Amino acid sequence: MREKTIHRASTGFFMLTVAGILILVNFVAAELFARFDLTESKMYSISEASKNLMKNLPDKVHAKAYFTANLPAPYNSHTSFVKDIFEEYAAYSNGGFGFEFIDPGDNEETRNQLMVLGIPPVQIQEIQNDQFQVKQAWLGIVFYYADKKEVIPVVKTTSGFEYEVTSTIKKLTAERLKTVGFLQGHEEPNPREAMQRASEIIEKNYKIALVDLKEQKASALDEVDTLVIVNPKTKIEEEDLYYIDQFLMKGKTIAFFADAIDVDVRSFRAVNVDNGLAELLTHYGVTINQDLIGDVQNKRINIASQQGMFRISNIINYPLIPVVTDFDKDSPLTQTVDALSFPFLSSLKVTSNTEAVTYTVLARTTPRSWQQVGMFVVNPMENLAPKPDAQTGPFPVAAAAQGRFTSFFANKLDQTAGDKPWLNPSSALTQSPETRILVVGDGSFGLDEYFDPPNVIFLADAVDWLMQDNAMIGIRGRGMENKPIGELEPWEKSVIKYMNMIGIPILFVIFGFARWSMRRARKRGFQLASK
Known part of the structure; x- marks a missing residue:
């Protein structure tokens, strides 16, 4: 009887203890929030x-x-x-x-x-x-x-949902929305027409303004916080360059996304582009070279060809749309980027660091990339393999510069002739405060025509970086990782091919032989035991 009483008391004490622990855990959980997210991109928890x-x-x-x-x-x-x-x-x-x-x-x-x-x-x-x-x-x-x-309006997918919510709340609670200006007037694409996907993302956090310096002169930049120059195809005149330069001298930031070679994808003709930016960018420390970069790591495109009465579609690799996977992981702009595709990409020449300005190569092509110069072969149905004397990569294709820049017009302020009334020595700034620029040797990667989700995210992240708002970088593409398989050597491809063709059948044969041997040994053991 006494033992039963002790047993009941022990059981009751144990149940009370468990109940007390559960109550304590619930109380602590209500006061302290914790979640364990084991996904690589942490898509089930906020940043x-x-x-x-x-x-x-x-x-x-x-x-x-x-x-x-x-x-x-x-x-x-x-x-x-x-x-x-x-x-x-x-x-x-x-x-x-x-x-x-x-x-x-x-x-x-x-x-x-x-x-x-x-x-x-x-x-x-x-x-x-x-x-x-x-x-x-x-x-x-x-x-x-x-x-x-x-x-x-619609939560179509859970991918990128955190960015949608955070950017919406940030925009809702902001006292003033900053303005991103897109340069116009030199055959640049209108962002609301040719870059609708990128514009839609950018306008979640900023205003977009079209900047036409020919009509509005310097006043066109008064309300702009960051200037984005995308693929100008006609020459930017010296007066407009002066307004762009003075914009940077005020401590504002600029992105240059420009082609050195213009490729017509209908006729597959390539010509040099004279957009007037070459000397300005070289002065700032980054030059866009007059070349096209091909790479064995590239995008596949759909090419239609006529064969008799039939029109046949072929999916082929196109080396002139390189897929770049080598990024500077120390930069907040590229630390979360896995892969970007750049149509008709040109390489960059980046100056070494100075006391005033720090230069960072953000992206490089693979070591198996090569350079086309002079006569450009861009037709995907022709032989696009590198020439024996072609320079090989890796090539820098995106770069950032941060620091105090000297004005491109600093040594030209004595040129106050009547034909340049806009060049006013008394009001011109010759040195910038701490600021930053971004240069990419491709002006087409953000266009809807070459739509690739990581490209659009990178362009929007670039605006955040230029606005010095690094908080949103990294969460915009959560759950949208693009991890292409690296280009394999020919011998590696052969090993994988023959392992699939021969290796797996051989493994099945070995497994069958092992099973047969085990059954035979077991049968022999039974026979010996029966004797």
Whole structure:
């Protein structure tokens, strides 16, 4: 009897102890937030940039997520994913961020409200009773801050969701949006027409302005914080170069994405480009060479050819769209970049560091790349292999320069002739404060015509870097990693080929022989035991 009492008391004490531990764990979990994310890109947890944004919210932000319930895969996991991420945002906000989920259902009033907010319904296919059916659903989010609101119309995918949320909240709570100016007037692409994907991402955090120096002169740059020069094809006149130079001398930042060779992809003709930037960039310490770089690590393109009455499509490797995978991992701009593709790329000549300016090569081609100069062969149906005397890589193709620059016009200020009234020695700046420029030997990589998601992300990250807002760099492409397999040597390809053709069958033969030997030995053992 006494033993039963002791046993019951021990069991009761054990259960109370377990209950107490569970209560303590729940209390600690409620006070302290923790999550273990084992994915390489940490896509199920928010970054330090998002955490810092939450910790420093000036006022309360509230999110209303309008998600239709009971959706088919893969949309059925969106609600739980978004809820988990929002809980993490709330945990780091100290009460500054709140959220709620609303199922529009069949409520006509809610549906009309969503249309006014800019959240459209999406058509989702599902299988019910062995039949395909189309279901109308909503997957949008509205963020409210003071008297302002921002909308994510549709959460199409969970990839890049953190960036969508953080950039939306950052834009919503910003006192002033900075302006990115795109130079126009020299046959540059209009970013809202030829670079729609990149513009859409950039406008999540900044205003975009079209800068025409011919019409507005220096005043066109008054409200601009960063100037982006993309692929000018006609010559930028000296007066415009002066305004660009003085923009840099004020401590503003500039990106130069320029072609040295213009390739017409319809006729496959290549000509040198005289855009007027050569002397300016060389003065700043980076020269875009008049060459084209080919690489064995490249993009595949679809080429159509006529064969008799039929039009045949061929997918071939095109060396003149190199895939670059060698990046400077110490730079915040390229430390998370895996691969970029550059159509009709030119190499750079980068000056050594000076006391005033530090130069960094951000990207290089592979050692098996080569250089075309003089006569350019660009037709993918011709032999694009390197000539015996061609210079081989790696070649620098993207570079950054940071420091105090000297004006390109510093030694020209005595040229105050009447034909240059804009060159005013009394108001011209000859030395910049600490600032930065970015140079890439390709002006086409961000165009929709050559759309490649990592390229668009890099262009948007470049704007952040120029704005000296490194917080957003790295989270924009989370969950969108591009890790191409490195180019293999011919002998390596042969080894893999024959291992697949011969090696695997041989392994099966060896395995079968081993199994036969084991069964034979086991049978012999039984026979000896029976004797």
